[in-house]
Amino acid sequence: MKQIFDVITSTCIPIAIDNCNTDLIIPARYLASTTRDPKFFGDAFMHDLRYTTDGQLVADFVMNQSAFSEAPREGVHEIIVAGENWGSGSSREHAAWAIAGYGVRVVISSSFADIHRNNLLNCFVLPVVVSPAFQQELFASIAADPQTQVRVDLPNQKVTNLATGHSESFDINGYKKYCLMNGLDDIDFLLKSKDKIEAYEKH
Amino acid sequence: MGKTLFDKIWDAHVVQNVPDGPTQLYIDRLYCHEVTSPQAFDTLRDKGIGVLRPQQIFAMPDHNTPSTSDAPLPVGAKQMEALKKNCAEFGITLFDMGSQDNGIIHVVGPEKGLSLPGMTIVCGDSHTSTHGAVGALAMGIGTSEVAQVLASQCILQQKPKTMRINIEGTLPKGTTAKDVALYIMAQMTTSGATGYAVEYAGSTIRSMSMEGRLTLSNLSIEMGSRAGLIAPDEVTFAYLKGREYAPKGEAWEKAVAAWKQLYSDADAVFDKEVTFRAEDIAPRITYGTNPGAGIAIDEQIPETGPFSAEELAYMQFQPGQRLLGTPVDYVFLGACTNGRIEDFRAFASVVEGRKKAANVVAWLVPGSWAVRRQIIDEGIDKVLEDAGFELRLPSCSACLAMNADKVPAGKLSISTSNRNFVGRQGPGARTILASPLTVAASAVTGVITDPRTFVK
Numbered sequence: 001m002k003q004i005f006d007v008i009t010s011t012c013i014p015i016a017i018d019n020c021n022t023d024l025i026i027p028a029r030y031l032a033s034t035t036r037d038p039k040f041f042g043d044a045f046m047h048d049l050r051y052t053t054d055g056q057l058v059a060d061f062v063m064n065q066s067a068f069s070e071a072p073r074e075g076v077h078e079i080i081v082a083g084e085n086w087g088s089g090s091s092r093e094h095a096a097w098a099i100a101g102y103g104v105r106v107v108i109s110s111s112f113a114d115i116h117r118n119n120l121l122n123c124f125v126l127p128v129v130v131s132p133a134f135q136q137e138l139f140a141s142i143a144a145d146p147q148t149q150v151r152v153d154l155p156n157q158k159v160t161n162l163a164t165g166h167s168e169s170f171d172i173n174g175y176k177k178y179c180l181m182n183g184l185d186d187i188d189f190l191l192k193s194k195d196k197i198e199a200y201e202k203h
Numbered sequence: 204m205g206k207t208l209f210d211k212i213w214d215a216h217v218v219q220n221v222p223d224g225p226t227q228l229y230i231d232r233l234y235c236h237e238v239t240s241p242q243a244f245d246t247l248r249d250k251g252i253g254v255l256r257p258q259q260i261f262a263m264p265d266h267n268t269p270s271t272s273d274a275p276l277p278v279g280a281k282q283m284e285a286l287k288k289n290c291a292e293f294g295i296t297l298f299d300m301g302s303q304d305n306g307i308i309h310v311v312g313p314e315k316g317l318s319l320p321g322m323t324i325v326c327g328d329s330h331t332s333t334h335g336a337v338g339a340l341a342m343g344i345g346t347s348e349v350a351q352v353l354a355s356q357c358i359l360q361q362k363p364k365t366m367r368i369n370i371e372g373t374l375p376k377g378t379t380a381k382d383v384a385l386y387i388m389a390q391m392t393t394s395g396a397t398g399y400a401v402e403y404a405g406s407t408i409r410s411m412s413m414e415g416r417l418t419l420s421n422l423s424i425e426m427g428s429r430a431g432l433i434a435p436d437e438v439t440f441a442y443l444k445g446r447e448y449a450p451k452g453e454a455w456e457k458a459v460a461a462w463k464q465l466y467s468d469a470d471a472v473f474d475k476e477v478t479f480r481a482e483d484i485a486p487r488i489t490y491g492t493n494p495g496a497g498i499a500i501d502e503q504i505p506e507t508g509p510f511s512a513e514e515l516a517y518m519q520f521q522p523g524q525r526l527l528g529t530p531v532d533y534v535f536l537g538a539c540t541n542g543r544i545e546d547f548r549a550f551a552s553v554v555e556g557r558k559k560a561a562n563v564v565a566w567l568v569p570g571s572w573a574v575r576r577q578i579i580d581e582g583i584d585k586v587l588e589d590a591g592f593e594l595r596l597p598s599c600s601a602c603l604a605m606n607a608d609k610v611p612a613g614k615l616s617i618s619t620s621n622r623n624f625v626g627r628q629g630p631g632a633r634t635i636l637a638s639p640l641t642v643a644a645s646a647v648t649g650v651i652t653d654p655r656t657f658v659k
Contacts, residue, residue: 021624034282053612085397119345173225190359191354196219
């Protein structure tokens with residue numbers, strides 16, 4: 001799941017659902033795995049909105065529309081533009097595994113739930129917080145032209161709607177940015193701090 | 204400037220502040236359940252490392268445990284086997300399925316005195332906020348973070364902002380901690396506390412039982428806050444004294460003296476502060492598919508609110524509709540929200556001398572084996588049985604329907620659990636969140652019923 005981040009330019013999947021909780025991103029019955037198999041979780045991504053209870057495709061759901069149904073690959077559908085408060089509710093990292101497993105590398109929203117945001121970062125998926133105005137402009141651009149490309153430039157912390165040329169800068173702390181750009185995990189950092197942990201325990 | 208309760212606990216657990224980065228925070232207690240831990244243990248194996256402090260970690264299956272004597276579903280059994288194997292391999296104490304120590308983590312932790320004031324507590328479960336009720340900083344984390352704690356007893360976290368929610372006054376008749384939480388969520392919205400650690404304070408909280416406080420802290424995540432702290436007081440100390448893992452003798456006296464320092468200083472400044480009046484709170488129900496979409500039980504569904512047309516259509520409700528008298532198909536008493544002894548006492552107080560409505564399927568699921576034993580010791584099981592209810596075995600059960608307790612598509616459930624999300628209690632299931640009193644009143648009438656009709 002480790003990915004080296006630099007600049008990603010891609011078309012997007014617009015999921016304009018506000019307060020989309022992690023139960024919607026991956027229903028509880030798909031938590032029943034003891035592995036991180038990307039295909040298993042990717043197939044379960046947004047499952048109950050993509051399929052009816054008897055397994056038929058829900059034709060009008062955005063991921064099933066011909067303009068957005070192609071699975072992500074380089075430059076195509078690697079970015080989700082999401083409604084506000086994306087990933088609320090359950091802490092299940094399986095939601096981030098589903099997003100990463102589907103092939104998505106960036107989620108853009110006006111706000112993220114705290115636990116899910118951390119989970120995305122730990123799965124090397126970049127959460128990008130933009131203003132509600134910028135988010136709405138992205139939705140409008142994609143609605144007008146599904147081929148609209150967005151550039152997410154992590155080194156310069158800049159996101160650009162290539163349909164309008166408008167850009168916004170986004171926040172990420174220096175530590176996490178370095179980790180993402182170099183494929184480093186938090187756990188590797190923590191393991192190197194053993195002396196500090198032992199010093200803390202003794203104090 | 205004084206410190207908030209949150210600041211006191213946070214500051215006492217800083218291992219280091221990473222330059223231009225997060226804080227490395229020491230974790231006193233990690234809980235593991237079977238759903239969000241297998242991949243974390245795999246990470247350790249992949250890296251060839253062990254668990255740093257296994258004695259600070261406790262594990263128990265709860266999401267998949269059956270609430271009947273039936274065998275668990277195959278996928279759940281696999282996850283529970285993995286937990287057992289991982290605990291044996293890494294030397295972690297396991298309260299396994301069927302053992303008298305088992306139950307829902309957020310019920311068992313405080314009940315055994317494993318969750319104590321001043322601690323940092325994490326678990327791969329968003330309702331870890333529950334443990335904040337004892338005066339701990341308790342937060343839900345993801346599986347990668349579970350692996351981090353297993354490996355280093357630390358996590359890397361951005362310091363959240365602080366918010367104090369004050370509730371003042373006496374709660375009206377028939378109104379419980381659950382109603383307080385549902386009221387706050389409706390005022391704050393499901394993202395109103397995102398980015399904050401919340402502290403609950405005020406006279407209403409001070410006079411609330413420990414069980415009530417655990418219910419309130421449990422629901423903090425439903426407004427976006429990962430933590431819901433309550434300063435420990437005599438209620439907390441009385442609840443914890445003598446619990447299996449709580450300090451004993453001299454160590455207890457010393458601990459209480461330290462815990463008495465855990466409060467927000469008078470001059471502490473919060474990033475946000477809001478105050479609600481207890482007298483404004485009535486028994487509440489939700490009507491939508493997020494916990495913030497709620498009303499007082501006798502109110503109409505608003506024309507506009509925190510819901511989309513599709514969400515209300517999923518619930519088969521209309522704007523302007525009143526829900527009192529609406530037939531219900533399922534009732535669920537339990538979950539980490541309302542699976543404690545006080546919740547079963549409340550439910551029994553309403554159904555005593557009455558009969559379960561014929562149209563209703565009722566699942567009464569204690570939050571732990573200890574709760575179940577107490578229900579039986581107090582004779583509550585007899586009251587339930589006489590009223591036509593059956594007491595089941597401890598599990599998360601129909602709260603998220605990972606075991607066999609699934610509400611069928613289209614059926615309406617009134618539930619003491621914490622989430623009314625689309626499909627949460629089973630694909631296509633419709634969920635109304637309410638207190639144990641409201642659920643009990645509805646269970647005996649078969650329709651959504653105001654508990655004040657029954658509560659003396």
